[in-house]
Amino acid sequence: MGIFLDRLFAGTTAGSLYVLIALALVVVFRSSSTINFAQGEFALFTSYLAWWCTTKGVPLLVAMAVAMVVGFGMGVLTERLLIRPVRRRSETAVLIVGLGMFTALNGADGWIWGPDDKIFPHLLPNGVDDYLEIGGGRLHYDSIGVVLLMVAVVAAMTLLFNRTPLGLQMRAVATNPESAALSGVRVGRVLSLSWGISSALGAFAGVLAVPALPPNQLNLASFFPILIFAAAAALLGGLDSVKGAVIGGLSVGLGLSMINGYATFLGGSLQLTLAFVIIVLVLVVRPTGIFGARRIERV
């Protein structure tokens, strides 16, 4: 029972972090029908930035704020300068620009901060004794914190989409950019803003995720797996659905934790392969995911 609860808590924590990155993917996809392949590397860059700030004696909370502001700026600039000019041309062009950002950012991080592993400070208490004992399982405080923060972010995003003028404009642009433009929505500004929000969200998630997910350190490959898990989560839930990102993220986190724990014949080491299988199955069986509304064009 205790081991089961341990796995449940660990899966929920990891799942909550996948939810956050999946949300970042969803925010971009909702407005511009594009997957931002460099999402993970944006978060990597801002995580390095936050780490660098803390080594200069800046408190982690402030460093996180800096990372989010910089992330927002990166998102806005990328959309305005790199994505928008090629969007109309082809999907492949957008994809290649994304991969260019991916490579360049990864290289830039290594260039500026070096390729060795960095110890990343914890935002939430994670001492050896910081846990609640529930039915033999250990529920760590930082797990509770991550889940609560995830819930808060999801609530904020839901409010943003459903209760604010900006959210209304975003939904209008997502549904029909031409009609939105004719109704006076400044489509370009909305797109830039959603890329900015998405990258700021990624920066927030990065600061939480790096110390919480294995290998618990910051290195140049930190966000490859996180991007894949988050993409699996977003595709599972439906790429244009906030609700889908939450359900998808938690399912992926919990599912992997349980499969790793109980399916011992897999040796506990095939997490990414499982995520790959999830992605393929979702796309082949139900390309819109569980909650996705947008119909994917087929032949």
Next chain:
Amino acid sequence: MTAASVNDPPRAKESPVPQPERDRRPWVIRRNSAPHLGLLAAGLIVVALAIAWGAGLGQFNQGQLSRVMIYAIAIVGLNVATGYTGLVSVGHSAFFGLGAYTTGVLVVRYGWQAEYTIPVALVLCFLVGLIVGLPAIRIRGLYLAMVTLAFGIAFPEVVARFENLTGGAQGLTIRLRLLRPPDWSGFALSQRGQWLYWMCVVLLLVIMLVVHNIVRSRYGLALVATRDNEIAASASGVNIALVKMMAFGVSGAITGVGGCLFAIYLGSLVAHDSFTLLNAVALLIGLVIGGQATRFGPIIGALAVVYIPYYTSDIGQGQAAAVLFGVVLIAIVFVAPEGVVGGFFRLLRKFLVVVPSTPPPVPPAEKGRSRVQP
């Protein structure tokens, strides 16, 4: 050199003509006419000279050239799926790695002669390519790229899982004496580099010829039609599902052959180093820089992929190449979407046009063999 001097006459011939509209007119030659055959022959001579020059190089530089050809083979493979069929793959490092590990495992664990593992890898990578191409039947574009991305990221993990075969995270070392050239080749163990070089030359030429013929065949037309307009292609009787899966299979198989040669070249395989996502992106970068859906783009791309990191390894903690590749990739999308070779041929067509001698239309790319190879 030879190509340039052959290329000069058209400009020399045109420049004295005063009228501007005559000036802009390119030099038109017929296919299989004397000048056309002359250009082709000049091209072949340049290629032969380049190969002979490479054969005489010292060990290190020759190794670098072999590496270029290995990457060129891998990129030619990627070109089949991504360039001609429009299925962007961000996971071809996995095929490259699968080929390399097929060679490594068969040589180290089962005592095979390294060269004879190549057909095995070809078939294996073809089959895996078919499976990875399976989702391509229903999805495309970004979604397919996502699938291949996950494939590429998952590969090192799978290698680590089958530790007793692949050596896991420690990697797999192929001892030097296992890589002895076969007796019939006439090379001794100390001439391993020469043997690898000639193997790369022959395989690259054969594979380029095969791809050239595929692309010019009915099947190649189906690939391009699928890329340009799936619905129209389907309406014209192209079996989209089959074409996409086959494209992935062939593409994976060719890249896998590159992987085999890579294993022979390197002698030690570490999946977490050599076959990561960044490696897959490097292949894609090579293709985009060289020019998608061009016959000679992969060679230019491979030169860039091998030599740029080599010359920039001192800058920026060895990361300058990645930054440069990223920037160049974005710049190419904006400035020259057809890549270096595509741009070169577009420029060339202002000066030189090859028209068919008989009615059936033939792409004019044939004549270019001469000028790209060196």
